[in-house]
Amino acid sequence: MIVDKAIYVAGHRQDIDGDISDAFDEARAKDECFVWIGLFEPSESEFELIRDELKLHPLAVEDAVLAHQRPKFERYDDTLFFVLKTLAYKDETSDIEVGEIMVFMGQDFVVTVRHGIGNPLGPVRERLEADPELLDHGPTAVLYAVCDEVVDRYGVIAHEVEVDIIGLERSVFDPRSDDVTADIYSLKREVLEFRTAEDPLIPVLQEIVKGRVAECSGTREYFRDVLDHLLRVDGQVDSHNELLTSILTAHVALLGKQQNEDMRKISSWAAIIAVPTAVAGIYGMNFDHMPELHWALGYPVAIVVMVVACLIVYRKLRKNGWL
Template identity: 30%
Template sequence: MLAVVYIFKIDDRGAVGHTVDDLDRLLAEDAGFVWVDIPHCDDDAVRVLSETFGFHRLAVKDIRERNRVPKMHVYADHVFVVLHAPERGERGHVHYLELDQFIGGNYLVTVHGPNNPAVSEAAAERETRAVRERLANGRLRPASPAALSHAVVAALIRNQEEYVELVTADVWALEQQVTGGQVAEPEAFLTDLFRARHGLLSVRTMAALSGALYSHLAQVADLPGGHRGSVDDIADRFTRVRRITDGQREYLQGVIDFYQSLLTLRSTVVGQTQNDRVQELTVASYAQNEEVKKISAWAAIFFAPSLVAAVYGMNFIHMPELEWMFGYPFAVVLMVLAGMALHWAFKRRGWL
C-alpha cells in the first residue's frame, strides 16, 4: 500500500478524492479522468506504475533516479515528461526540484523527486499542492489530463519566475553596493556576484531545455489526450522565462563589468601611487648619494694635509727635513697643494 498518495477522480462535478484500492475501477470508467499525485516514489508506487498503468520500465527507472536535465518521451498512449523547478539552498546553491508526469488520455500521474534531502517536503510539493487547493475550492475545472498538466506546469513556471525575481532583487542590491561605493570585502562581493549569476544560469537552463521539449511536443501529431494549444502556451511561457532570465543576466553582467572597471582603475591608481613613491625614493637616494660624494670628497681633501702632518709629526732622528731651514714652509705648501689638487680633481668629476 502506498504510504502517501493523492488520487482524484475529476469530472463535471469537480474533484473527488479516492484511495489506491479504487484506482482500477476509476481508470475503467468512461466519464472524467484520474489524477494520481505521488510525493515519494517507493516500491509500492513503482508496482502501481508498472502493473496498474503499464508504463515503460525505462520511464519507471527515470522516476526512481535523479534526472539532471528535463526530458520527454512520447509513447503510443501517453507522454512522459521530466521538469525542474528551482529552490534556493544555503550559500547560493540552487536545488533542482524534479517533477515527473505521465499524461494519458484518461489520467495524469505526477511523481515528485527524488530530491536533495535538504529540500523540504513543502517545497517539493509546491506546484501540485497549489493545484489541489484550486481544485478543492472550485477555481480550477480542467476538462482533460492535458489541461490539468497545463495547470501544474504553469505553477512550476510561476515558481521559476519568482526565483528570477528573487535573484533580481539580489542583483539590484549588488548594483547599489557598487555604485554607492559600499563594497567592503571584494572577495565576499565577488562570491555574491557568482551566486547570483549561478542562480540565473540555473533557471535559464531549466526554462530553455523545457521550452525546447514542449516546442518539439507541439510538432507531434495526435497528442495522446492533449490539446496543442496548451502545449504551445507552455512552450511560450518557458521561452518568456528564458528571455527574462537572459535580460537579468545581461544586467548582472553590466554590474560585473562595472565592478571590474573599478578594480582596474583602483589597481592603476595604486600602481601610479607606488610608481610616484618609487620615484620619490629614487630622487631621495640620488640626493643622498650626492651628499655622500661631497662628504667623501671633503674627507679626502682634509685627509691629505693630515697625512703630511702625520708623517712629519713622527719626529724620527733620521729625517733630513727636520734640520732643513725650509722644512716647515715645504710641509705647509705640500699640504696646501695636495688639498688643492684633490679639490680640483673632485670638482672636475662633479663631486663638489
C-alpha cells in the same frame, strides 16, 4: 510515498478509500473519469504497484524514481511521460535549488512524481478541484495546471534574481563595499542553472501547442498561454545573464582602475623618497676630498635641500593628480 490519490468523475473529486487497483478499474469502465495519484520521492518498491497496474515502461519508471533528468517529453505506447524542472530560491544565499516533477499521463490516469522542495502540488490540485469545467478535460488538465504552476514560479524567481542583480550593481559602484567578484560569479552560475531548467521546456510546450500531441488537443489554448509566459521568462533569463556579464566587466575595469591609481601613488612616494636617498647616498661615499664634510653648515643645508626637493616633487605630483 503517496501524498494524495483521488478519482475524478466529470471534473468532481471522489476520494479513494479502498484499493488503488479498484479505482483504476472504475476509471477504465466510466466515461469522463480518471485517477490522479500524487507521489513524493517514491522508492522503487513504493512505485511497484502503480507500475504494474498501469504497465508503465521500465525506463520511464527508472527516470521517475532516480530523478536528475532534463526537461523532456517521451511517448511509451499509450502513455505520455513528461519531466519538468522545479526551482526554489533561497533569499539568504541567492541560491536556486532545483527539483523535478514527472508526469505520467494516459487516457484515464495521471501520476505525478515530485522530487525536491520546489512547487508542491497540493495548491495545484486544490485550484483544479475548484474549477470542474477545466478538470473535466481529463488528465491533460492536470498536465496543464502543473506546467502553469512551474512556469509561474519561474517568473517569481526571475524577479527575485533581478532584485539581487540590482543589489550587486549598486555594490560594484559603491567604493565602500567589499569585493563582490565571488558574488557575481555565484549569481551568474545560478542564472545559468535557471536557464538549463527552463529552456528545454520550450520545445516541449511548442510540440503541444502545434498540435503534435493529440491527447492535449482540447487544451492547446491553455498550453499556449503557458508557453507565452515561459518565453517571457526565457527572455528575462537572457537579459539577466547579459547584465551580469556587463556588471562583471565593469567590476574588472574598476578594479584595474583602482590598481592603476594605487601603482601611481606607490610610484609617486617612491620618487619622493628617492630624493633624500640620493643625497644621503652621495654623502655616504667614503671620499677624502669632499669640502662639504668640513663645512659647518653642511649638515643643516643638506637637510634643507632634501626637504625642499621632496616638497617640490610632492607638489608636482599632487598637481598632476598622482597623489
